[in-house]
Every structure is written in C-alpha cells, then in structure tokens.
Amino acid sequence: MRILGLDIGSKTIGVACSDALGITAQGITTIQRKTAKDDWQRLQALATERRVTRMVVGRPRHMNGEDSENVKQIEAFITYLKRQMPAMEFVYWDERLTTMMARQVLMAGGVRREKRKQFVDKMAAILILQNYLDAQGNTLL
Template sequence: MPDLPRGARLGVDVGKARIGLAGSDPDGLVATPVETVARVLDVPVTDDGRPAVTADVVRIAHEVSERFAAVVYVGLPRHLSGHEGAATADARTFAGRLAREIAPVPVHLVDERMTTVTAHAQLRAAGKKTARHRPVIDQAAAVIILQHALDVERTSADRAGERVEA
C-alpha cells in the first residue's frame, strides 16, 4: 500500500454541549489535546435549504487550516451492540456539515465506543477529581479517538473509518 500523505490529523469528539478537539504531529504519531469548543445546537437553514455554517464548525475549520491538517477524524458513537442511535445520527450530520466546510480535506467517521468511559478512567488515574473532568473530558475523548485512528493508519497504511462525502 502507498504511504499516506504527511500532515497533521485532527480528532473530534462531538457531544451535546461541547466538542473536544485533539491534534497530531505532521507524521501522525501522537495525539494531544487541543481545546474544547462550545457546541451550536440550533443550526439555521440558508435560503437554499442547506444548514448554515455555525461557529463550532468555523472554529474547527480554522484549526484544520492552521495545522494544515491532512484528515479529520470524527467519533461515531455507536451502541455497544454496534447499532446506531440518535447520537450516531447527530455525529453523522455534524461530520457532513464539517466536511462541506473543509473540503477537500477529508473527514472520516471512526467508532468511538467507550471513549468517554476510558477518558474518565484515564483522568481519574492521573489524579484529576471527577468535578474537574467536565472542561477536559471531551478533549480526552478526542485524543482517544484520534490515537485509535493513528494506530489504524500505521497498521493498515490507509485512513481509518468511513469517509464522509462533502
């Protein structure tokens, strides 16, 4: 398989109130937390019937541009059984809006089952009190999503997850 193009990667954990962002180095070796972005839930519709570009998407698009990101990985929250629910549909919709805004940079959806639980466990193990998790839990989950995608890239020499059409 051919080598993947060099460039930073971004991981996105889409929540109901906040969006966690994580980034990697240009070689895609290590995921690190970037920031937590406030989620915009009421998405207006433009005159042509398309969803408007919201502040959360604009902030992520800016990060993509600043880091010269090669790909963005958005977590796809499936049930433990693998079935999809309302949160999955929400993540797919958000990923579609993001893909339209940052094209031609690809957006891929990656399975994120158990990432928030794992992030809480890691923060507890690091000595952080549960009350202090809220501001950083979404970033920690984004790091887990992105690191998983980076590991898949290394073992398969291909992008992880399913590509979102812009």
C-alpha cells in the same frame, strides 16, 4: 500531514491533533458548541493553523455494534462541514467506550471530580485519534 480527532457531543466538541508524523495525538481544546456556523469556523481555524488535511470523527456505537441515538446529529453536522470544507477528508471512527476510558484516565491521573468534566471530551478526542493512528500502523518502532 496532521489529523484532527473530534469527539462531537450536543454541547461540546473535544478536539485533538496528531503530530506531523501521524504517530501521537495531543489534546487541543474543548469547543463549547453554539451554532453550526460557529463550530465550523472554530474547526476551520484550528485546521488551517495546524495544516490539517483529515478529520477523524468519533462515531458512537452501542456494544452490539449498532449506531447510537445521536449518530444522526453527528452525520448532519459532518455533512455541513463537508460543504464548508470540500478539500477536507472526513473519516468516521468507532468511539465505543472512549468517554468511559477518558474518565478512567483522568481519575487515575488524579484529576478532581469537578475538573474532569472540562477535560473528558478533549481526552476522548485524544483516544479516538490515537486509536485511529495506531490502526494505520504509523509507529516509531
């Protein structure tokens, strides 16, 4: 069983996928958002290709635990996806600080400033999914 991790923004969706054992997360792509239908079709194709049964969706929150302003748009999109993919399981996961951490990882990796923008959403999706996988207790040790 593979799991997709999603970092949903207004312009892009960062996408990561777990390995078959559910231990590690790898970045797949960053989807340039168009319409809900186009976004769904891209996600459906990725899920089908990788035999995904669950999607972990980053839920943006403020440091005090309250939902961020764009949660309503994310929830509306996930409601749409649930109608289009009724067999798919969707799980929200706290994504506090993942974008900041993604930027730091890219900077530490020597990724130039002008290149970071195209990788930050995918890296945030990796962090969201890896945090989820770690919390499930699936490890090699």
